[in-house]
Amino acid sequence: MALRVGVIGGGQLARMMIAPAVELGLDIRVLAETEGMSAQLAATAVGDYRDLDTVRAFVKDVDVVTFDHEHVPQDVLHALVAEGVAVHPGPDALQYAQDKLVMRARLAELGVPQPDWAAVRNAAELQTFLDDHGGRAVVKTPRGGYDGKGVRVVRAAEDAADWFDALAADETTGAGDALLVEELVSFTRELAQQVARRPSGQVVAYPVVETVQRDGVCAEVFAPAPGTSERLVQVAEGIGRQIADGLGVTGMLAVELFETDDERILVNELAMRPHNSGHWSQDGAVTGQFEQHLRAVADLPLGDASPRAAWAAMVNILGGPAEGAFEDRFDAAMSEHPSAKIHTYGKAARPGRKVGHVNVVGDDLDDVVYTARAAAAHFA
Amino acid sequence: MALRVGVIGGGQLARMMIAPAVELGLDIRVLAETEGMSAQLAATAVGDYRDLDTVRAFVKDVDVVTFDHEHVPQDVLHALVAEGVAVHPGPDALQYAQDKLVMRARLAELGVPQPDWAAVRNAAELQTFLDDHGGRAVVKTPRGGYDGKGVRVVRAAEDAADWFDALAADETTGAGDALLVEELVSFTRELAQQVARRPSGQVVAYPVVETVQRDGVCAEVFAPAPGTSERLVQVAEGIGRQIADGLGVTGMLAVELFETDDERILVNELAMRPHNSGHWSQDGAVTGQFEQHLRAVADLPLGDASPRAAWAAMVNILGGPAEGAFEDRFDAAMSEHPSAKIHTYGKAARPGRKVGHVNVVGDDLDDVVYTARAAAAHFA
Structure with missing residues (x-):
């Protein structure tokens, strides 16, 4: 029987896996967010990838699980792994693509060259970073950003005031308790x-x-x-x-x-x-x-x-x-x-x-x- | 809306159209002979391509019809064309791929270089061709052959006796009233x-x-x-x-x-x-x-x-x-x-x-x- 690859997410990246899957003879199955998405042809389920039961039902008929995007929550991923599902990339790797602060800290441990960076919890900490880096920096929300969203060039601490407010107002979003600030690389x-x-x-x-x-x-x-x-x-x-x-x-x-x-x-x-x-x-x-x-x-x-x-x-x-x-x-x-x-x-x-x-x-x-x-x- | 291409036949040729159709953004739909065929992923109907109603139901949701094979009967094809369906290749072209005698006659009209050939209705006519071509020839059933099937090298008229018997016994198969004989090309x-x-x-x-x-x-x-x-x-x-x-x-x-x-x-x-x-x-x-x-x-x-x-x-x-x-x-x-x-x-x-x-x-x-x-x- 053909190897069954389950893809969570029905966007264009899942769509573009269809062609090589067909040629190679892999049985590709997609959990799409809604009907009519890019990967519709291979969609075998529609549902919320944040809901464990939805994901669990989808993966029971596949041999390996992978992704169209990096947004599946860690608790869902860990539950699958605990149940013996082959998940690639796995949650331990994926956390570094899901949270830019976690990524920066790990790359620092590995000694990989990266811009100067810091986790900043408030305007004062951001201002200190700005003062140390010529008055300009890039602030990023650690989670959920893509295609330029969640990224902002700042010249003063107040430029990120709304993001600090959001952090303070809603600790439950999973957005973490700090923003990432990086030097503005020339x-x-x-x-x-x-x-x-x-x-x-x-x-x-x-x-x-x-x-x-x-x-x-x-x-x-x-x-x-x-x-x-x-x-x-x-x-x-x-x-x-x-x-x-x-x-x-x-x-x-x-x-x-x-x-x-x-x-x-x-x-x-x-x-x-x-x-x-x-x-x-x-x-x-x-x-x-x-x-x-x-x-x-x-x-x-x-x-x-x-x-x-x-x-x-x-x-x-x-x-x-x-x-x-x-x-x-x-x-x-x-x-x-x-x-x-x-x-x-x-x-x-x-x-x-x-x-x-x-x-x-x-x-x-x-x-x-x-x-x-x-x-x-x-x-x- | 994406252009809808209907493919009659669910074999590997239909299957290999899926990859480029997905990339180009064509909506490929396949009428498969049975469940589980090579082009299963794109199959939207299962049925007999010789049955006009089956084919008619399949093509009503597509913009153009094409084929995995050349076996769809002429009467089905002509009915579709008469109903305004875009069929490519059309029946007038396809007849030359469906009947090797018709093909040989037309290529002769066009002056295209081809082996010596003849339509032979009986052993005597075949023997005459053999006598004219060094005692060896290739006999082909005009219709239905592929991958070497329906092709036989003969050295005597009796080598094709069973095919002549079949011709005589069953005029209703659409196999025509003659066999094709061709010189054995060196x-x-x-x-x-x-x-x-x-x-x-x-x-x-x-x-x-x-x-x-x-x-x-x-x-x-x-x-x-x-x-x-x-x-x-x-x-x-x-x-x-x-x-x-x-x-x-x-x-x-x-x-x-x-x-x-x-x-x-x-x-x-x-x-x-x-x-x-x-x-x-x-x-x-x-x-x-x-x-x-x-x-x-x-x-x-x-x-x-x-x-x-x-x-x-x-x-x-x-x-x-x-x-x-x-x-x-x-x-x-x-x-x-x-x-x-x-x-x-x-x-x-x-x-x-x-x-x-x-x-x-x-x-x-x-x-x-x-x-x-x-x-x-x-x-x-």
Whole structure:
């Protein structure tokens, strides 16, 4: 019987696991939040992933559980593990992707390079950090942030007053009792390092890529990161491997990195699932990140993570067509750009929303970037 | 709303349309013959494709109809077309893939190079053909053959006596009133040319490939065909384009070809759907044949059919593991061959049955062929 992989969450990451699951012959089953989500085709249950009984009912027919997102509560995850369910990544690893303060503390223990940071419980502590870091810093809610949400650049303690008020007002949200403050890193660009790790320990690394964010949201990815020295490639891969091993990650790990003015690499964020920075690999690597994640969580030998060609570019389709249907744009986009690989998420258009992406792979960097941007622009 | 593509037939060809349909955002729906077929994930109906009411009920919720196989009867197809259903390929094109006598007659009209052939109604007519062709010939039932079934090499008229008896005994099978006899071509190797054609007329051609048959079943494909002159590549592409246009094919067309001792190219068989000779393109071409077929039947602009690398090899997994489950072999196959792309069909093992295939893509022909064979051998 085919190995049954249960995915909690029905978003585009679960959707993009369907294609490799079908080809490999894995029986993919999705617990979706609502009807009609991106991963609808593989949805076998609809319900609240925070409810243990809902999750328990879903997982009883699968061999391994993994995730579309990192929001399943620790108590639910621990209950599953206690009941003998194979959960990858497991709760002990996932906590570091769920809580940025816990992550910072653990990376410090591991000696991984990261921005200066502190846990701040009130305005006075934040002000002290600001005073020590040139009067500017980044404040983050430790939990629940994504795509730029829960992240704010501050120049004075009062800039985070509402978040401190929220902390004080509601200790029951699970938001913790402190905010994370980090130095505002002066970076030249952002990079991302992905690795996959099996429960049995095998790790494979993808080439480090350059990511371009707009308004806190990933807009473009170039793979591998252009103009990157061999030393930097090795440092980034080493950081990825160290974190995967040190945190006991299973499945795909994405490490978002800052490359600084002074040629350091600092860890920004972690994601323990397929990640936007790895979408290029669907068409640009021998083993795409979605197949790799499935192999890793099923504890199958990992695939070759080498690029298929010199360059790949990924451009997100953000928002979607302001008028008319997504499909109405296929004709122009496909006829003008026959080499563009268009990936859609089955989501309604909404300003800023990730509704798809375009990958282009080839030997000329300028050409692949141009083509990916031009094809994606048809869907704006 | 996503474009709805209905596929009649739930075999592996329908299954392999699922991955590109999901990525592109096409709503794929399958009419499967039984429960639990290869394309189960996308099956929205189960029933007999020869029954007009069954097919009619299935197609009422789709925008375009296409096929996993060529066996849907002409009267069913014509009824759908008369009711305004978009059917690709349409019955007028499909008849040439359904009846080899009709195909031979039409290719003769088009002036396409093919083996000497004749329609023979009885042993005497067959003997005359044998006498004219050195006492050897290939006899084929015009309809219903595949993977070597319905094909027989004969040296005397009595070698086909049972087929003539069957013709005489049952005129109602739709098997026609004659057998097809063809010269036994002395070929050096077999090739296949695939093209895709949209209803609006656009055609793109894949590189001609070499196919290796064992016991009448496709065993291996090398893409592009090694050691092929530019002239031969152009001739093969020209034949593919001529047939697609001449027969009004929509979707993928595969033209199986003989390359003869005396450097001619002769058309052996036609298939109007994705074809085993094109499985390499899933991993080896910018646009795989399954995505291309979906684009073509949906009348979307066709994708780039260029190879991604110098060479691709496809090796079928025939039969499957004699003992144990298919999945039990993943560990060894994947750990030894991390670059192998394993595609499974979700079928039970049975001697000679196509249950999956392995694609390997790279710059060195010997290496990709070795790796594909070695990885596939793990599933024997």
